Amino acid sequence: xxxxxxxxxxxxxxxxxxxxxxxxxxxxxxxxxxxxxxxxxxxxxxxxxxxxxxxxxxxxxxxxxxxxxxxxxxxxxxxxxxxxxxxxxxxxxxxxxxxxxxxxxxxxxxxxxxxxxxxxxxxxxxxxxxxxxxxxxxxxxxxxxxxxxxxxxxxxxxxxxxxxxxxxxxxxxxxxxxxxxxxxxxxxxxxxxxxxxxxxxxxxxxxxxxxxxxxxxxxxxxxxxxxxxxxxxxxxxxxxxxxxxxxxxxxxxxxxxxxxxxxxxxxxxxxxxxxxxxxxxxxxxxxxxxxxxxxxxxxxxxxxxxxxxxxxxxxxxxxxxxxxxxxxxxxxxxxxxxxxxxxxxxxxxxxxxxxxxxxxxxxxxxxxxxxxxxxxxxxxxxxxxxxxxxxxxxxxxxxxx
Numbered sequence: 204x205x206x207x208x209x210x211x212x213x214x215x216x217x218x219x220x221x222x223x224x225x226x227x228x229x230x231x232x233x234x235x236x237x238x239x240x241x242x243x244x245x246x247x248x249x250x251x252x253x254x255x256x257x258x259x260x261x262x263x264x265x266x267x268x269x270x271x272x273x274x275x276x277x278x279x280x281x282x283x284x285x286x287x288x289x290x291x292x293x294x295x296x297x298x299x300x301x302x303x304x305x306x307x308x309x310x311x312x313x314x315x316x317x318x319x320x321x322x323x324x325x326x327x328x329x330x331x332x333x334x335x336x337x338x339x340x341x342x343x344x345x346x347x348x349x350x351x352x353x354x355x356x357x358x359x360x361x362x363x364x365x366x367x368x369x370x371x372x373x374x375x376x377x378x379x380x381x382x383x384x385x386x387x388x389x390x391x392x393x394x395x396x397x398x399x400x401x402x403x404x405x406x407x408x409x410x411x412x413x414x415x416x417x418x419x420x421x422x423x424x425x426x427x428x429x430x431x432x433x434x435x436x437x438x439x440x441x442x443x444x445x446x447x448x449x450x451x452x453x454x455x456x457x458x459x460x461x462x463x464x465x466x467x468x469x470x471x472x473x474x475x476x477x478x479x480x481x482x483x484x485x486x487x488x489x490x491x492x493x494x495x496x497x498x499x500x501x502x503x504x505x506x507x508x509x510x511x512x513x514x515x516x517x518x519x520x521x522x523x524x525x526x527x528x529x530x531x532x533x534x535x536x537x538x539x540x541x542x543x544x545x546x547x548x549x550x551x552x553x554x555x556x557x558x559x560x561x562x563x564x565x566x567x568x569x570x571x572x573x574x575x576x577x578x579x580x581x582x583x584x585x586x587x588x589x590x591x592x593x594x595x596x597x598x599x600x601x602x603x604x
Contacts, residue, residue, distance in 0.1 A: 415468060483519065
């Protein structure tokens with residue numbers, strides 16, 4: 204079995220952390236100068252690992268082995284959420300580079316663009332499997348400032364470059380490693396999570412329409428306060444959703460906007476985004492039905508009108524059992540009794556790449572279960588262990604033919 208160099212791996216991860224460093228984390232949004240500098244630095248590391256790298260027109264970096272023979276594709280992403288953690292994504296990319304060093308000739312490495320959704324939904328990995336049209340690129344805007352994706356690509360030096368399309372015939376499959384982003388492994392005293400499936404993510408936009416009016420002169424009895432109506436729905440969701448979802452279902456109201464948003468004006472409009480997640484499509488369907496029912500009840504009860512639309516949906520994706528078994532065997536060799544199979548509550552590029560080739564994922568613990576925050580961290584020994592487990596599993600998969 205291959206033997207990874209833990210000190211080298213940790214050094215690479217800490218060097219990547221320097222691009223967009225922010226306090227104890229990073230601020231490296233997609234296509235910004237720190238993000239592009241990180242991608243070009245990564246390409247240099249790929250060359251050192253014996254790969255031939257290129258960056259495509261959506262920002263994907265792919266390092267290909269020039270050697271003949273069977274290949275595994277290993278990757279994740281390198282951009283970050285705003286003012287967030289240093290391991291969410293980079294861990295899996297640098298694992299890939301380390302595997303290319305210890306399994307020479309058999310590993311291609313990818314850093315997919317915009318997994319974090321600054322402009323779209325899994326833009327890079329979806330583009331690589333043929334799901335992103337030129338019209339979608341034209342329509343994409345930055346979630347924070349509205350910048351058109353075309354402008355961002357031009358500023359990043361990517362305009363006019365072709366977008367790569369993966370050839371599944373080249374690969375035995377795809378492996379992705381990631382921090383857990385939750386606290387289950389740590390709480391159970393475990394070191395490795397072998398992912399069984401990646402949840403589906405369904406997002407809804409709910410809008411309440413009331414009457415905007417003066418906050419001091421409008422009697423309470425006649426108010427049509429859209430903000431109050433929205434707050435009541437939030438409470439109803441928390442009350443009813445536990446009886447609808449499954450044991451691992453989660454739901455989040457992630458953004459609320461009151462219009463006009465002034466302290467002396469009764470909101471005439473209120474908007475919220477509700478996201479639900481589960482690995483079972485049937486459970487997701489029940490949750491969607493409950494959301495639509497609750498909004499319809501709120502609309503009928505008044506005094507504000509209420510509407511709901513589903514604006515986003517990903518399909519749950521099951522990881523390949525044979526790859527999962529290889530990961531579990533490798534985990535047992537290096538961390539006997541300290542691993543488990545578990546679903547992923549977050550979305551990952553693996554569910555997109557998994558549409559065209561076999562895929563599997565490995566988790567390492569997140570300290571305190573924290574992610575998408577500058578406090579995100581994983582113990583160095585857990586980082587090294589996870590890479591060694593992935594390398595062993597990759598070698599077994601390649602040997603199996």
